Amino acid sequence: xxxxxxxxxxxxxxxxxxxxxxxxxxxxxxxxxxxxxxxxxxxxxxxxxxxxxxxxxxxxxxxxxxxxxxxxxxxxxxxxxxxxxxxxxxxxxxxxxxxxxxxxxxxxxxxxxx
Amino acid sequence: xxxxxxxxxxxxxxxxxxxxxxxxxxxxxxxxxxxxxxxxxxxxxxxxxxxxxxxxxxxxxxxxxxxxxxxxxxxxxxxxxxxxxxxxxxxxxxxxxxxxxxxxxxxxxxxxxxx
Numbered sequence: 001x002x003x004x005x006x007x008x009x010x011x012x013x014x015x016x017x018x019x020x021x022x023x024x025x026x027x028x029x030x031x032x033x034x035x036x037x038x039x040x041x042x043x044x045x046x047x048x049x050x051x052x053x054x055x056x057x058x059x060x061x062x063x064x065x066x067x068x069x070x071x072x073x074x075x076x077x078x079x080x081x082x083x084x085x086x087x088x089x090x091x092x093x094x095x096x097x098x099x100x101x102x103x104x105x106x107x108x109x110x111x112x113x114x
Numbered sequence: 115x116x117x118x119x120x121x122x123x124x125x126x127x128x129x130x131x132x133x134x135x136x137x138x139x140x141x142x143x144x145x146x147x148x149x150x151x152x153x154x155x156x157x158x159x160x161x162x163x164x165x166x167x168x169x170x171x172x173x174x175x176x177x178x179x180x181x182x183x184x185x186x187x188x189x190x191x192x193x194x195x196x197x198x199x200x201x202x203x204x205x206x207x208x209x210x211x212x213x214x215x216x217x218x219x220x221x222x223x224x225x226x227x228x229x
Contacts, residue, residue: 031215042120042203042221043158050215090157094215101146101207103217105157 002027006091006106014114019078021109023091030096032074033103034058034066036087043090049074050096081113117141118206120220127227133191135223137204140185144206148217149178149189152201161202162189194227201225 004025013019025032034046045058047066055066063085065077078085088110092103119138127133137147145166150158164171164178164187171178177190191198201224205217 033216035219040221043219045216048216092157096215101148101215101217102160102163103215105150105159107157108155 004091004093004104004106006089006109008109009107010110010112012112012114013081015081015083017081019081019111021076021078021089021091021111023074023076023106024072025091025093025104025106026072027093027095027104028071029093029104030071031094031103032068033092033094034064034074034076035090035092036060036085037090037108038087046076046089047074078111081111083113085111086113087111115140116220117144118204118218118220120202120204120223122223123221124224124226127194127225129196129227129229130193133189133194133198133225133227135189135191135202135204135225137187137189137220138185139187139206141206141208141218142185143208144218146207147178147180147187148205148207149176150203150205150219152203152222158203191225194225196227196229199225199227 007022030051033048035043044060049068091106094103148163149161151161152158162176180187201222203222204220
């Protein structure tokens, strides 16, 4: 069955370190998204991609970067982790084109920055 | 400014009764609305959606109503079951600015269904 996976599921790191969160989908979806979920804020979009070599900034992109070298993967990198980036991160994917709004979410990565 | 608002952070309902979750939006360009359900330690899962050309969509115990003039939608769960206890997110999408497929989420409403 097609799926979307995230790794690691839990990560503890120190302030200033570079961290990369992996997202892999086997739906063959063109669109991929990264969100963070925080209490009182719901789901906020960090970065998104509509296809290979395409990346775009979302609502809360400062301190994060993504790259899309193939259809299946969209890794999220925290260049220099900060305590404010402690959060739960969700990756999602969807088909491209009009009428395809439903996004499929991964199980999430809980990141703690000490 | 929030474009999708869920003004009730939490809702408690007795098993067997109706649960009504509300969502308001401000952008008239939104033309597709979705509800997601999220259990702790899991990713959100799609529940039900509605296009702006409709005012109602039903799927089993779940019905979504859309009132475009009021920019308001609601999710009705009848009858409510303890397994429905979760956080429900309202999301909206539109065909504007090239951001096709992007969703704007509300902050969520935590539903508790008491046995």
